[in-house]
Amino acid sequence: MLLYLDDAFAEHETGAHPECPQRILGLNQLLRNSGWLERAVLPHWTSATPEQLMAVHDAAYITDLQHWCEQAVGRIESDTVISHGSWKAALLAAGAAVDATERVMRGQQQTAFCAIRPPGHHAKPSGAMGFCLFNNVAIAAHAALSAGAHRIMIVDWDVHHGNGTQDVFYADGRVGFFSIHRSPFYPGTGSKNETGAGAGLGYISNAPVPAETNLREFVQTFEKGLTALADKTKPELILLSAGFDAHQADPVGSLCLQDEDFAELTRIVKQVAEVHCEGRIVSLLEGGYHLDHMPRSALEHVKALAE
Numbered sequence: 001m002l003l004y005l006d007d008a009f010a011e012h013e014t015g016a017h018p019e020c021p022q023r024i025l026g027l028n029q030l031l032r033n034s035g036w037l038e039r040a041v042l043p044h045w046t047s048a049t050p051e052q053l054m055a056v057h058d059a060a061y062i063t064d065l066q067h068w069c070e071q072a073v074g075r076i077e078s079d080t081v082i083s084h085g086s087w088k089a090a091l092l093a094a095g096a097a098v099d100a101t102e103r104v105m106r107g108q109q110q111t112a113f114c115a116i117r118p119p120g121h122h123a124k125p126s127g128a129m130g131f132c133l134f135n136n137v138a139i140a141a142h143a144a145l146s147a148g149a150h151r152i153m154i155v156d157w158d159v160h161h162g163n164g165t166q167d168v169f170y171a172d173g174r175v176g177f178f179s180i181h182r183s184p185f186y187p188g189t190g191s192k193n194e195t196g197a198g199a200g201l202g203y204i205s206n207a208p209v210p211a212e213t214n215l216r217e218f219v220q221t222f223e224k225g226l227t228a229l230a231d232k233t234k235p236e237l238i239l240l241s242a243g244f245d246a247h248q249a250d251p252v253g254s255l256c257l258q259d260e261d262f263a264e265l266t267r268i269v270k271q272v273a274e275v276h277c278e279g280r281i282v283s284l285l286e287g288g289y290h291l292d293h294m295p296r297s298a299l300e301h302v303k304a305l306a307e
């Protein structure tokens with residue numbers, strides 16, 4: 001498998017904030033100590049290009065964000081904070097998503113995990129939202145389409161609905177989007193009746209689950225919804241918005257999952273990927289704010305992805 005990690009993601013400083021540099025430093029340390037760096041391929045990659053960003057984001061927002069980072073303006077949206085180093089980190093994160101997608105599409109490796117921040121799935125074409133600057137998974141999906149793919153599927157198991165990703169592909173039809181998320185909860189979208197529009201009708205699938213959902217219900221809902229949309233989409237690649245904030249101990253999200261449950265979810269995605277796309281999965285870190293359990297959950301995910 002391909003593993004993307006870089007301590008430079010810690011240069012996106014957010015002050016007293018759940019989406020903090022220590023998340024990525026702790027995850028990188030655990031991945032190093034676990035022996036996984038020797039077993040994975042660690043590619044060198046470059047920042048996302050303006051063209052790759054503009055496949056998803058408005059040029060005016062990209063220009064504004066660069067300016068705001070140069071000025072280190074701090075809070076740019078109710079939940080989103082930037083520093084001088086945020087621009088470099090955001091470009092590197094989106095660049096990792098693109099590089100991993102291109103390499104997996106070329107058959108260099110079957111799977112990839114990108115240990116990146118800032119996260120992406122709330123970011124909209126026109127602006128930042130919910131700790132997210134660029135929508136990394138949407139940028140990756142466009143990179144796959146540019147590389148010749150015709151049908152992509154995005155799976156989002158972050159505890160929050162991936163509203164930004166859904167917005168990008170709502171009327172597209174080439175990119176299926178399946179999200180399981182706590183509801184009612186931030187950001188308030190992701191109801192069952194949001195199913196796409198135009199060419200995208202039927203290619204958006206939301207599985208909102210209540211806070212008191214138990215593990216069995218969660219896993220069954222995930223597998224059923226994922227399988228149904230994959231059978232419809234017939235993807236050539238699965239992109240995964242892998243948030244770990246549905247962990248029971250997460251200070252922001254908190255559902256019913258324990259560290260090892262993310263291995264079970266990973267195996268379900270792998271089975272679907274084996275059926276449709278020769279096991280091709282590119283996984284991107286989204287949320288997950290418990291400084292011990294996010295790295296441990298992500299390690300369970302990486303192990304299962306590489307099995």
Ligand SMILES: [Zn+2]
Pocket residue numbers: 158159160243245253286287288
């Ligand atoms: Zn989240």
